[in-house]
Amino acid sequence: QQQVKQSPQSLIVQKGGIPIINCAYENTAFDYFPWYQQFPGKGPALLIAIRPDVSEKKEGRFTISFNKSAKQFSLHIMDSQPGDSATYFCAANKGSARQLTFGSGTQLTVLP
């Protein structure tokens, strides 16, 4: 019930490509879905987050698409750059509970 499944495990795209990372959850009580970005040797940092009352949220080149009925959400990175190469984690949180349940992570490589 607490699991968040993330795919793919790794992704390689050319500069300018649009990598898409997908996540699925089971617990319908989840109501906050952040994406975290992690560079080697650093802690995860919040990239963008969405609540289930909207189907899409965009911040700069990063877009979250949310499908409540399918219990799925995805991250799209427009015009990807080599500097976007990092590990991306989706996560989910419910209500006032503070603990995040993380997906397994996707290692993204953007080739120059």
Place this chain on the structure above:
Amino acid sequence: DAGVIQSPRHEVTEMGQEVTLRCKPISGHDYLFWYRQTMMRGLELLIYFNNNVPIDDSGMPEDRFSAKMPNASFSTLKIQPSEPRDSAVYFCASTETGVNTEAFFGQGTRLTVV
């Protein structure tokens, strides 16, 4: 604010030794979390505190692990005795009460138990 501060950044210890990891959360944050990151299991929540009180420690793997938060600005995660399978990166994160507020992570402590 300097962010969440963890120490040490790297720790190498021998099996059976006691290890203590330290964390200073962001000032004013009332939630503190300890996570463990490994290749096999990803990011796992070990325990979290609210106002210095442990709320959920169901992620603590064994009795060898213990965590304390004696005051709002300091927390420790202790492993005694340590085992090679405890080798991982341990992250501390903090956040504040509110709707969907961001969790800020420290840079982590890379623990190697040989």
